[in-house]
Amino acid sequence: MQLAQTKQCANCPWKVDRNLSKISGYNRENHEALKETIANPNHDVFEQLTSPKIAMGCHYSTDEKLLECVGWIYHQLRNNNLLLRLVLMRSNQIKDIEIDGAQRATFSETLTD
Template structure:
């Protein structure tokens, strides 16, 4: 599999996965309706349907066409998104992913 690179590796200041961010203060049109629609990007335990097909991802609200770094860290870690984990093996800069502060452990916690 050919290598690829993340456009962003550092978590942004207003990432909803950060516990110190109020999701209502996220810029660029971010709102509760858009946030709730992102539930489709969260891995479902035992569901392996994303292993070979397209991967639904949470995009960064600041940078066009980039993954949300908080989502990446969650889904590659406690979210146990197997399809994402497999894809990250060919990512040339996945080792540069950097989070800021405490993170929410679940998608549901990102919008209290």
């Protein structure tokens, strides 16, 4: 898998100093539904790998081009998302992941301003 982008957006929900109201077209219900993309490290390996989770897309994604959320990738790699690790194992871009400032520790924190 090759990532479409490796640098975190200025208004990424994972950043501590962002403002959700500045995200064009922000929809709280859609944001809350992304909870399903968060791996649970308390689940066993088989459960994590067979879960129907999807990746969190960047809010700059369009119908024509899906951009991965770099904040989500950073968070999930640090919190043992095994499926994501397997998918990105062959990518040489992991070293290029660039976050911008302090990050939220949990998904629920991304829902607050």
